[in-house]
Amino acid sequence: MTLSDVARNAGVSAITVSRALRDPEKVSPHLRDTILKVVEDMGYVPDLAARALASKNSGLVGVMSPWLTSHAFISVIRGIEDRVRPSDLRIQYASSDTGPEDRVRQLRFFLSQNPAGLIHVGQAGDHVIDDLLRRAPCPVVELMDVSQQPADMSIGIDHRRAAEAATRHLLQKGYRRIAMLNGGWDFRAQRRLEGFKAVLEEAGLFDPALVLSLDSNSSVGLGCHLLDRLKRDFPDADAAFCQNDDIALGVLFECQRRGLGVPSDFGICGFNDLDHAGFAFPAITSVRVPRYEIGYRAVDMIVRAAASGSSANKIVDLGFQLIPRGSTDREG
Amino acid sequence: MTLSDVARNAGVSAITVSRALRDPEKVSPHLRDTILKVVEDMGYVPDLAARALASKNSGLVGVMSPWLTSHAFISVIRGIEDRVRPSDLRIQYASSDTGPEDRVRQLRFFLSQNPAGLIHVGQAGDHVIDDLLRRAPCPVVELMDVSQQPADMSIGIDHRRAAEAATRHLLQKGYRRIAMLNGGWDFRAQRRLEGFKAVLEEAGLFDPALVLSLDSNSSVGLGCHLLDRLKRDFPDADAAFCQNDDIALGVLFECQRRGLGVPSDFGICGFNDLDHAGFAFPAITSVRVPRYEIGYRAVDMIVRAAASGSSANKIVDLGFQLIPRGSTDREG
DNA sequence: CTGTTAGCGCTTTCAG
DNA sequence: CTGAAAGCGCTAACAG
Numbered sequence: 001m002t003l004s005d006v007a008r009n010a011g012v013s014a015i016t017v018s019r020a021l022r023d024p025e026k027v028s029p030h031l032r033d034t035i036l037k038v039v040e041d042m043g044y045v046p047d048l049a050a051r052a053l054a055s056k057n058s059g060l061v062g063v064m065s066p067w068l069t070s071h072a073f074i075s076v077i078r079g080i081e082d083r084v085r086p087s088d089l090r091i092q093y094a095s096s097d098t099g100p101e102d103r104v105r106q107l108r109f110f111l112s113q114n115p116a117g118l119i120h121v122g123q124a125g126d127h128v129i130d131d132l133l134r135r136a137p138c139p140v141v142e143l144m145d146v147s148q149q150p151a152d153m154s155i156g157i158d159h160r161r162a163a164e165a166a167t168r169h170l171l172q173k174g175y176r177r178i179a180m181l182n183g184g185w186d187f188r189a190q191r192r193l194e195g196f197k198a199v200l201e202e203a204g205l206f207d208p209a210l211v212l213s214l215d216s217n218s219s220v221g222l223g224c225h226l227l228d229r230l231k232r233d234f235p236d237a238d239a240a241f242c243q244n245d246d247i248a249l250g251v252l253f254e255c256q257r258r259g260l261g262v263p264s265d266f267g268i269c270g271f272n273d274l275d276h277a278g279f280a281f282p283a284i285t286s287v288r289v290p291r292y293e294i295g296y297r298a299v300d301m302i303v304r305a306a307a308s309g310s311s312a313n314k315i316v317d318l319g320f321q322l323i324p325r326g327s328t329d330r331e332g
Numbered sequence: 333m334t335l336s337d338v339a340r341n342a343g344v345s346a347i348t349v350s351r352a353l354r355d356p357e358k359v360s361p362h363l364r365d366t367i368l369k370v371v372e373d374m375g376y377v378p379d380l381a382a383r384a385l386a387s388k389n390s391g392l393v394g395v396m397s398p399w400l401t402s403h404a405f406i407s408v409i410r411g412i413e414d415r416v417r418p419s420d421l422r423i424q425y426a427s428s429d430t431g432p433e434d435r436v437r438q439l440r441f442f443l444s445q446n447p448a449g450l451i452h453v454g455q456a457g458d459h460v461i462d463d464l465l466r467r468a469p470c471p472v473v474e475l476m477d478v479s480q481q482p483a484d485m486s487i488g489i490d491h492r493r494a495a496e497a498a499t500r501h502l503l504q505k506g507y508r509r510i511a512m513l514n515g516g517w518d519f520r521a522q523r524r525l526e527g528f529k530a531v532l533e534e535a536g537l538f539d540p541a542l543v544l545s546l547d548s549n550s551s552v553g554l555g556c557h558l559l560d561r562l563k564r565d566f567p568d569a570d571a572a573f574c575q576n577d578d579i580a581l582g583v584l585f586e587c588q589r590r591g592l593g594v595p596s597d598f599g600i601c602g603f604n605d606l607d608h609a610g611f612a613f614p615a616i617t618s619v620r621v622p623r624y625e626i627g628y629r630a631v632d633m634i635v636r637a638a639a640s641g642s643s644a645n646k647i648v649d650l651g652f653q654l655i656p657r658g659s660t661d662r663e664g
Numbered sequence: 665c666t667g668t669t670a671g672c673g674c675t676t677t678c679a680g
Numbered sequence: 681c682t683g684a685a686a687g688c689g690c691t692a693a694c695a696g
Contacts, residue, residue, distance in 0.1 A: 002672095002673055002674085003673065003674065003675095004673080004674095012682080012683090013682070013683050013684080014673090014674080014675095014683095015674090015675075015676090015682080015683065015684085016681090016682060016683075018674065018675065019675095019681095019682090022675090026681075026682095027681075027682085028681060028682090031681085031682085045440060045443055045444050046444055046673085046674080047385070047444060047446070047672085047673055047674070048381075048441075048444045048445050049380075049381045049382075049384035049385040049390060049445065049446065049672090049673080049674090050381075050385050050672070050673035050674040050675085050688090051673080051674055051675075052381035052674090052688095053379070053381040053382050053385050053672090053673080053674070053675090053687095053688050053689065053690085054673075054674040054675040054676075054687080054688055055674075055675055055676080055688085056675095056688070058381060068409065068413075069406040069407075069409050069410050069413075070406075071403060071406075074401040074402075074403075074406075075401075077400065077401050077427075078401050081400075081401075081427050085430065085434070090424070090441065091424075091425075092422070092423075092424045092425075093423075093424075093425055095409075095413050098417065102417070108377060109380075109422065111377055112377050112378055112379065112380045113380050113381065114379070114381065218607045218611070219607065220607050220608040220611045221607065221610070221611050223611075224611050246607070246608070249608060249611075250608075250611055253611055253612055253613040254613075256613040257613045275550045275551065275552050275553065275578070276552040276578070276581060276582075278553070279550070279552045279553050279555075279556050279581075279582055279585055280585055281585040281586075281588040281589045334688095334689055334690085335689065335690065335691095336689085336690095344666080344667090345666070345667050345668080346667095346689090346690080346691090347666080347667065347668085347690090347691070347692095348665090348666060348667075350690070350691060351665095351666085351691095354691090358665075358666095359665075359666085360665060360666090363665085363666085378689085378690080379688085379689050379690070381688090381689080381690090382672090382688070382689035382690040382691085383689080383690055383691075384672095384690090385671095385672050385673065385674085385688090385689080385690070385691090386671080386672055386689075386690040386691040386692075387672085387690075387691055387692080388672070388691095665696105666695100666696085667694100667695080667696080668693100668694085668695075668696095669692105669693090669694085669695100670691105670692090670693090670694105671690100671691095671692090672689105672690090672691085672692095673688105674687100674688090675686100675687090675688085676685105676686085676687085676688090677684105677685090677686085677687105678683100678684090678685090678686105679682100679683080679684080679685100680681105680682085680683080680684100
C-alpha cells in the first residue's frame, strides 16, 4: 500500500497526502481530516526508506559506544531515549568494543544512512574515526572527557578533576596507601590516573605499584580479584579508588570476606554513583556523573545544531559531584 | 557521490559496481578488483535508503523491549550483537516502557522500515501489538515465557517452573515463612508467582500477605525498602524469593544493616544470576537464565527463517539452572 | 559475465 | 492551498 493508494481513495493527489501527514498546516482543514481518516482506515504506513531517499533526511541518529552494555551507560541511554521520544528522530545503537576495524565499519554503516546526527563515545587517538567524524555531514556529539578538542561538539565531565577530588577525599580521611583499581585503560581512565597521580605526588604518597588493572568481563569479580592481589602484595594498602562502582562493590565484598573493616581498616571510593552504591552496607562513596543528563543533552545538542545549521564547536562540561558515604567515613 | 560516479570512473555500468559490492562472485575477478579499488579510492559509501527502497530489503532487525535499560537485558544484547556482527543485518533498538500507545507507535516505526526481522520482549495481553506482530511481513521472535503461543516464534524459559525450583530449594533449606519480593508485575513475574504459590500451597505454607511489590527505578533500593517493610509487618518472615538479583542485593544489604544473619536467620534467593550474585558475601543463590544465548539464538532464528522462508511456529525452551549459594546454605 | 531499462515510494520544485 | 512532473540512488528483471 502506497501513498498513491491513499490518495486515490481520498480523491486527492499523492503529494497532498504526503503534506497532510508531515505538514498538516499546509493542507486545508477539511481535506486534512478526510485524508487522515482514510490513512487511518487503510492502516497506511509510510515507507521510511523512500522518504529518506527522496528527502535526503533519514531522521536517524547513530549512537556508537564501546560500552553499550555497561551498567554506567544505561542511564545515558535513558537520557537519550527521553529526549528523542518527543522528536521525530530515531536512534540506532552500535557497540564498538570489537576492535578498531569494526569500529570504522560501524561508523561507515551510519554514514550510509544519511544520519541526522551522530553520538560517539570516544576512543582516543583513532585517526580514521576522528577523520570520519570531522567530515560527517551532520552534527556530531562526542561523549567524552571535555578537556579534549572534539571533532564537532562534546559533552561530559573532566575526568582528571573528578579523580583529583576523589583522591583528595581519601587523603582527607587519613588514608595513606591508596590504590587505584581499574578495568581497561581507556582514555577516561587515563585522565583519571593523571589526576590520582598528581594529587598523591603532591602529598608525596604516590606509588605506581599500587595502580592495578586487569581486563575482565565481570566487574564485581574484578573488584574481588584486585583487592585480593592488592592485599597479598601490599598488606599495608588502606584504601582503593575504584574506576567504577561494580569494582567497588567487589572490593567491598572481598573486604567483608576477609574481615577487613570498611571504612576503619580500608576505605573504598567508587566512580559513577550507580544505583547500588548508596544502598550498600556500608554505603559506598562515589563520584556522581550526570549520565542521564549527558545523554539527554547530547541529543538536544544535535536537534539544536540541526535546526540552527551550525554547531560552533560547542563543549559542555556538566560537572561531577563527590558523594561521601560510609565506605570512607572515618576520622581523618 | 553515487554508484554512477564510481561506474564512470571504473569504466563500467552502475549495476556492475552494485554487483561487485554485494555479490562479488558474479563479477569477473579482474573487473571486480578494478571496481573495488575505485570504490576504495573514491571513498564511496552506498546509500542504504536507496538500496532498501529498490530491493525491498532493509537488512534491519528491530528489537523492542520494555527493559532495554535493565541489567538483565545487557547480556541479551551482547548475544544479539555477537550473532548480528557476522551477518549483513543491522539492529535497531526501541524501548517500550512508556505506555501502550507508545509501544504501538514504536512497532509501527519498525514496520515502516521493511524490517528483515523483529525481536519482541513481550508484554502479555496487548491485542493491538499481537495483531501487528502476527501480520508482520517478516520473521518475529518473542523473548518471553515459552509456555505461551507466540505470534510467530519464541525463545526463553518457563518462568513458572523456574520459580517452582527456587521455592522448593528454599523449602528444602528449612525456610517456612517465605516472601516474594517484586518490582512491577509483568507477564513473567506473574508466571513466577504462580509457581511460587503452587509450591507453597502444596506445602500448606502460602501466605498472600508475604507477596510484596512496589514500583521503583532503583532495584537495589527497592530490595532494601521491601525487606524493611516485610520485617516490620512480618517479623517472622525467614526468606525471600526476589524477582531479580538487584532486589536480592538490596535485601542482603538491608539484612546486614539490621544484623540479620544470612543465611542463618534469613535466606535470600535471587533471579537471573547477574554478575554480582556469585561474588557477594555471602554469595547469592539465584536462578541462571541463559540470557546471552537467548539473544544470540533469537537473531539466529530470524536469519534461518529468512533463509528458509518459513518459521513453522518455533518455540525454543532454553532451560534454567538453580545455582545454590551461601545466601541459602544452611541445614534444612 | 555485463548492460539496458524500468521503477521502488516518496518528496522537491515549480506551476497554477 | 493543490497538483504535475521529475528524480532521489539503487537494484530487479531481462537481454545480450
